[in-house]
Amino acid sequence: MxxxxxxxxFAGCEGDQLQIANLEEDIxxxxxxxxVVSFREVMKEHSDNYDIAFVEGSCTRLQxxxxxxxxxxxxxxxxxxxxCAAIGGINSLRNYxxxxxxxxxxxxxxxxxxxxxxARAIDAVIPVDAYVYGCPMTKDEFLHVVKALLLGxxxxxxxxxxxxxxxxxxxxxxxxxxxxxVGPVTRAGCNSCCVNEGTICWGCRGxxxxxxxxxxxxxxxxxxLTVNDAISKFSLYFGWQERKK
Amino acid sequence: xxxxxxxxxVHHVTRVEGHGNIYVNVRDGIIEKxxxxxxxxxxxxxxxxxxRSYSELHHVTSRICGICSIGHTLASLKATEAAMGIxxxxxxxxxxxxxxxxxxxxxxxLHLGFLVLPDLxxxxxxxxxxxxxxxxxKTVLRLHRLANEMSDLLCGRTTHPQRLIPGGFxxxxxxxxxxxxxxxxxxxxxxxxxxxGLIKSLAPKxxxxxxxxxxxxxxxxDEYALYDGKIGSTDTSGAPVxxxxxxxxxxxxxxxxxxRAKHARESYMVGALARFNLNYDKLSPMAKxxxxxxxxxxxxxxxxxxxxxxxxxxxxxxxxxxxxxxxxEAAGLKSQPEYNNPEIKVxxxxxxxxxxxxxxxxxxxxxxxDKGYCTKANCIIPTNQNHGNIELDMQSLLPKIxxxxxxxxxxTLEMLVRAYDPCISCSTHAIKVHFV
Numbered sequence: 001m002x003x004x005x006x007x008x009x010f011a012g013c014e015g016d017q018l019q020i021a022n023l024e025e026d027i028x029x030x031x032x033x034x035x036v037v038s039f040r041e042v043m044k045e046h047s048d049n050y051d052i053a054f055v056e057g058s059c060t061r062l063q064x065x066x067x068x069x070x071x072x073x074x075x076x077x078x079x080x081x082x083x084c085a086a087i088g089g090i091n092s093l094r095n096y097x098x099x100x101x102x103x104x105x106x107x108x109x110x111x112x113x114x115x116x117x118x119a120r121a122i123d124a125v126i127p128v129d130a131y132v133y134g135c136p137m138t139k140d141e142f143l144h145v146v147k148a149l150l151l152g153x154x155x156x157x158x159x160x161x162x163x164x165x166x167x168x169x170x171x172x173x174x175x176x177x178x179x180x181x182v183g184p185v186t187r188a189g190c191n192s193c194c195v196n197e198g199t200i201c202w203g204c205r206g207x208x209x210x211x212x213x214x215x216x217x218x219x220x221x222x223x224x225l226t227v228n229d230a231i232s233k234f235s236l237y238f239g240w241q242e243r244k245k
Numbered sequence: 246x247x248x249x250x251x252x253x254x255v256h257h258v259t260r261v262e263g264h265g266n267i268y269v270n271v272r273d274g275i276i277e278k279x280x281x282x283x284x285x286x287x288x289x290x291x292x293x294x295x296x297r298s299y300s301e302l303h304h305v306t307s308r309i310c311g312i313c314s315i316g317h318t319l320a321s322l323k324a325t326e327a328a329m330g331i332x333x334x335x336x337x338x339x340x341x342x343x344x345x346x347x348x349x350x351x352x353x354x355l356h357l358g359f360l361v362l363p364d365l366x367x368x369x370x371x372x373x374x375x376x377x378x379x380x381x382x383k384t385v386l387r388l389h390r391l392a393n394e395m396s397d398l399l400c401g402r403t404t405h406p407q408r409l410i411p412g413g414f415x416x417x418x419x420x421x422x423x424x425x426x427x428x429x430x431x432x433x434x435x436x437x438x439x440x441x442g443l444i445k446s447l448a449p450k451x452x453x454x455x456x457x458x459x460x461x462x463x464x465x466x467d468e469y470a471l472y473d474g475k476i477g478s479t480d481t482s483g484a485p486v487x488x489x490x491x492x493x494x495x496x497x498x499x500x501x502x503x504x505r506a507k508h509a510r511e512s513y514m515v516g517a518l519a520r521f522n523l524n525y526d527k528l529s530p531m532a533k534x535x536x537x538x539x540x541x542x543x544x545x546x547x548x549x550x551x552x553x554x555x556x557x558x559x560x561x562x563x564x565x566x567x568x569x570x571x572x573x574e575a576a577g578l579k580s581q582p583e584y585n586n587p588e589i590k591v592x593x594x595x596x597x598x599x600x601x602x603x604x605x606x607x608x609x610x611x612x613x614x615d616k617g618y619c620t621k622a623n624c625i626i627p628t629n630q631n632h633g634n635i636e637l638d639m640q641s642l643l644p645k646i647x648x649x650x651x652x653x654x655x656x657t658l659e660m661l662v663r664a665y666d667p668c669i670s671c672s673t674h675a676i677k678v679h680f681v
Binding site: 009010011012013014015016017018019021022024025027028031036039040041042043044045046057060061064089090091093094097101102103105116135136172177178179193194196197198199202229232236 | 257259260261262263264286287288289291292293295296297298301304305308309310311312314355359360363369370371372375383386387389390393401402403404405407408410414415416583584585586
């Protein structure tokens, strides 16, 4: 029998689920291997009977925790897809500010109506079995993780920084071009896609295992950033990971 | 007829982006409640970007929405460029217009093929269609892939673009890549015609419902306005984009859930139908032919026809992309340095950027200090502007369909919501949420 899979979303842009639609013809192949029983973005049917749950988005308020726990209870395997679910992602940018101020900036006097707490990765609430990093996740890595899970294997996710891939791609280092980059502390696996496109690594895949953050901040400052700007480079995607430590 | 009783609660309407609920209460034939509510978690982008550098704002605000990340990036760049007086080259302007066409094509094809078609064919999703209608599904997938190839080429990837930066592009495609895409676009015309034919055969399933409303969108004397223009309305005269607050007039309804917008009437509509109604004359020849297939003319007040307006826009974007690539080729593609990073003279100021994204007119409004850090931001999202119109449509439609079964009513109301192609993640970046 084909394993039953379900997709769920929390606070995020749904750009990761969009990558599933972007699989194009490969979707048909995927549908040969799994049975999709819940995917609100594309189907009306819904079932709570599933083996693998893919969860997109951060947990940003208490009321979402129950829904997450229910998903954990129903599923044998929970996979966090995309940066918001896997590492807290861009949502955790707000964790650096006073929550009351954040709410007032956006909602004014009605701020008290809203339930919100520090944005966090879903493994802050429930145990997670596998991660597909990236903002958005790439189709290829998603397929790799799905295949590994179906074969009962552990997905092979790089434990080295983006610089390794970037060097292999023969990019001119951002620092040499007078730009600033967090590739040295960011988990690889994206094939340095942003630098390949002429920009910098923004850190969307989160901190690599055992990152040398102090050394990276020193490099940023040595190359001309103020201390605040160096810290701010880290706050774009690492907000929840930094707080956790 | 027995007095109608109906309690309808559709939690998290499916096949739309984000979470929205429909609440209907009918007692003794009297409609007591008919609401469109948004329980999506708010995301606070306007607060998140305060204190960030001008060089990052497009990257951050792109994350408001996965589906229209190109549009958000472009509205963001335009606001930053307006604030700092940055000009982009004519070539970059054309390339940005192509990027926007790529997104428009991708989003409209996804909506029509994956989200709307199942309703018209009486199934719950596109998944069973893969085996019952494989030819049609493959046609849709082919078109979707081509649209994504375009976005990849212009933006460096399909979702959350990389190449689009303040002042232009970090990297541009080669002329060979552009002309190759052009040939594929030309080759896709039969696919588009096949989709148009399929939708034409199913169009009688779209409810014949009319409620007069106001339509707002960008207009331009030169083209079917998407990237640039001034704000136009079917009710009033237009205005430059920096006067947008006079059009959006956001307000709060205590019993309802969302921050909404109104202008000349109780509500207005934005999106493909609004653009079609405002800018019909500027559509490409083949797009007009497609509209004629459906006897579709401006001003059309049936919100279900937004689906057909999207189809017309698919044809328009396809034809206009071919034209833009021809122009770039004729002018000769100018090369630029690798890792291009245009020098920006940072200065304090405020700028407003408006772009037509798949779901309608989008505004980003930023204020920067003299160091180039954002001190204030406001983003007004198309779906926010549509929420009020969706609910008023529901309230007008419901009495006309009360004789139908509960299931049919539910489906018709869901189809209405889907016709707007709402993008709720976007709209909750700053929505007022109140739980009923």
